[in-house]
Amino acid sequence: MTDTALPPAHAPVPNPAPPTPAGRVIGAFLPPVVLGCALLALYAWTRAGLPEHRQFLMPSGQGLWEMAFSKPEIWAELGQRALVTISIAAAGMACSIPIGILLGVFMFRMRLLERAIFPYLVALQSIPILAIIPLIQSALGFGFLPKMLIVAMFTFFSIPTTLLLGLKSLDRGVIDLFRLSNASWWVTLWKAGFPSAAPALFAGLRISAGLAVIGAIVSELFFLAGPGGLGQMLINSKIDFKYEEMYAALIVSSLLSISVYLFFQFLGNRLFADWHGRV
Amino acid sequence: MTQTRPAEPGHRGVYRLSPDRAPDPRPVALRFEDLSMTYPDGTEALTGIDLSIAAGEFVSIIGPSGCGKSTLARIASGLLPQTGGTVRIDRDHLAFTFQEATLLPWRRVLGNVELMMELRGVPAAERKRKALEQLDLVGLKGFEDRFPRALSGGMKMRASLARSFALDPTVFLFDEPFGALDEINRERLIEELSALHRAKGFTGFFITHSIPEAVYLSSRVVVMGARPGRIEAEYAIDLPQPRNAELRFDPAFTEGCAEISHCLRGLMQPDERTS
Numbered sequence: 001m002t003d004t005a006l007p008p009a010h011a012p013v014p015n016p017a018p019p020t021p022a023g024r025v026i027g028a029f030l031p032p033v034v035l036g037c038a039l040l041a042l043y044a045w046t047r048a049g050l051p052e053h054r055q056f057l058m059p060s061g062q063g064l065w066e067m068a069f070s071k072p073e074i075w076a077e078l079g080q081r082a083l084v085t086i087s088i089a090a091a092g093m094a095c096s097i098p099i100g101i102l103l104g105v106f107m108f109r110m111r112l113l114e115r116a117i118f119p120y121l122v123a124l125q126s127i128p129i130l131a132i133i134p135l136i137q138s139a140l141g142f143g144f145l146p147k148m149l150i151v152a153m154f155t156f157f158s159i160p161t162t163l164l165l166g167l168k169s170l171d172r173g174v175i176d177l178f179r180l181s182n183a184s185w186w187v188t189l190w191k192a193g194f195p196s197a198a199p200a201l202f203a204g205l206r207i208s209a210g211l212a213v214i215g216a217i218v219s220e221l222f223f224l225a226g227p228g229g230l231g232q233m234l235i236n237s238k239i240d241f242k243y244e245e246m247y248a249a250l251i252v253s254s255l256l257s258i259s260v261y262l263f264f265q266f267l268g269n270r271l272f273a274d275w276h277g278r279v
Numbered sequence: 280m281t282q283t284r285p286a287e288p289g290h291r292g293v294y295r296l297s298p299d300r301a302p303d304p305r306p307v308a309l310r311f312e313d314l315s316m317t318y319p320d321g322t323e324a325l326t327g328i329d330l331s332i333a334a335g336e337f338v339s340i341i342g343p344s345g346c347g348k349s350t351l352a353r354i355a356s357g358l359l360p361q362t363g364g365t366v367r368i369d370r371d372h373l374a375f376t377f378q379e380a381t382l383l384p385w386r387r388v389l390g391n392v393e394l395m396m397e398l399r400g401v402p403a404a405e406r407k408r409k410a411l412e413q414l415d416l417v418g419l420k421g422f423e424d425r426f427p428r429a430l431s432g433g434m435k436m437r438a439s440l441a442r443s444f445a446l447d448p449t450v451f452l453f454d455e456p457f458g459a460l461d462e463i464n465r466e467r468l469i470e471e472l473s474a475l476h477r478a479k480g481f482t483g484f485f486i487t488h489s490i491p492e493a494v495y496l497s498s499r500v501v502v503m504g505a506r507p508g509r510i511e512a513e514y515a516i517d518l519p520q521p522r523n524a525e526l527r528f529d530p531a532f533t534e535g536c537a538e539i540s541h542c543l544r545g546l547m548q549p550d551e552r553t554s
Contacts, residue, residue, distance in 0.1 A: 173381035176358055180375055181398035191398075195385040275385045275426045 059244045067244035078252050085229030086256060089212035092151020100159025108167040125157040133222050147219040154215030155208035162204030166197025199276045202268035209264045213257040293535025296513040305333035308450050308482035309355060314364035316350055323507035324350045330501060330510060337476050337483035339493035339500045343547060347508025348486045352454045355484060374448035376456045380435035382427040389423035392442045413441035433464035453485045469495055473522050490536045495522060500539060504546045512542050
């Protein structure tokens with residue numbers, strides 16, 4: 001009772017120091033760089049473990065440089081073929097985006113259509129597209145059109161589904177506002193539905209974009225005639241036993257895929273970062 | 280506690296109105312006649328609603344949750360068709376403010392305030408002029424280029440009110456517009472709305488579950504009971520105008536609130552009363 005001594009004061013908790021600009025850069029880039037180095041080391045280690053006659057499967061950095069990236073003609077070929085691949089991907093998406101958007105709007109307009117169409121959309125998604133490529137070939141030949149169609153099939157699914165999801169999540173109160181002004185269904189769709197659904201649609205477009213390049217490359221694996229893209233180069237380099245060139249084509253394919261994804265991300269951020277936040 | 284007193288000239292305070300009083304001679308802005316609403320699942324939301332609101336009057340509807348007061352506002356606005364009875368209202372000059380601010384997140388504040396005018400075909404220049412005027416009126420001057428997500432809850436509701444005021448409504452419906460706000464913001468907005476009502480003279484139809492809010496704003500408070508929703512009592516709020524924050528501490532105000540509170544408690548189901 002007589003002990004009037006105050007309990008010892010807690011040591012003041014120091015404020016955490018704000019991160020320096022350099023610290024922020026390191027924080028952002030160090031983790032992926034470290035992981036990337038670890039993966040490269042794993043690659044080198046696996047390669048070293050291979051018997052010599054199978055090491056062609058995993059070309060060394062030096063081999064890649066000497067046999068592929070140091071040669072201007074390889075660069076020219078890669079550029080040309082990338083252009084072919086990207087035009088197949090773009091043409092396919094130019095098909096699937098408008099049709100997908102139309103379908104999404106139709107399904108939103110009529111519940112009956114949604115009930116009718118949605119199961120088939122899911123079914124389409126579950127068809128192994130690779131398995132029907134021979135059929136497409138037989139029906140449409142070896143030109144540009146069948147490849148475009150394959151890309152369209154790869155990229156189609158996520159467009160009407162994400163748009164429908166976005167349209168359906170339009171705030172009821174916003175619909176009420178438009179109804180109070182006797183706005184038509186089209187005005188409501190244009191001024192409220194589309195802007196509100198756009199972020200969801202763009203999430204779908206980013207998924208589609210990644211699949212578009214994959215679809216374009218896959219479509220070419222089956223079409224070796226004519227001026228081809230990167231997919232054809234992958235097969236040709238296997239036949240010619242030029243694995244360094246195959247790796248070069250693989251790297252460029254990935255870069256292409258990533259850049260299409262980044263393009264849609266950039267576009268999405270340009271359009272809605274200020275009200276919806278960045279992705 | 281509940282006492283029926285005739286309207287005496289010069290009497291100040293809150294008093295219960297007799298159901299068979301003489302009709303209000305002023306022109307009617309909003310009238311429900313034997314209105315009823317039954318949902319398709321058989322729920323009886325409203326029954327036998329007879330209520331007449333004179334032009335320029337500010338009437339609050341108060342009642343326990345689930346008594347159909349929001350339904351009543353939606354029917355008045357035309358968003359929900361009633362299943363029985365009639366509504367008389369001029370919907371061409373109607374504004375409706377919801378519980379939520381309901382701003383379009385992809386439009387800046389100015390674009391949001393212009394929205395309803397835009398949908399009604401007001402020319403762009405006039406739209407902008409009016410929108411800026413209303414923003415000034417609700418204290419959002421300088422915020423016209425912000426996106427809604429950069430605004431606080433109170434500011435969002437101010438923008439929502441500006442959007443409604445831009446329509447120059449003759450009848451203004453409110454469905455618990457300040458329910459989600461903190462006390463200080465709510466009181467300030469109530470004071471401002473009361474002043475705006477005096478200045479503009481619109482007819483106010485205000486749904487709320489807050490007794491002081493209803494008493495502060497209104498010239499009449501209608502108490503509703505639940506299951507099915509019906510009108511239980513009406514109170515005249517004969518308190519001086521213009522009203523200001525000090526009114527809340529006036530004995531006439533607090534006694535009036537207490538009387539309405541007792542009336543509401545009397546309507547509660549026994550299980551609700553104990554909780």
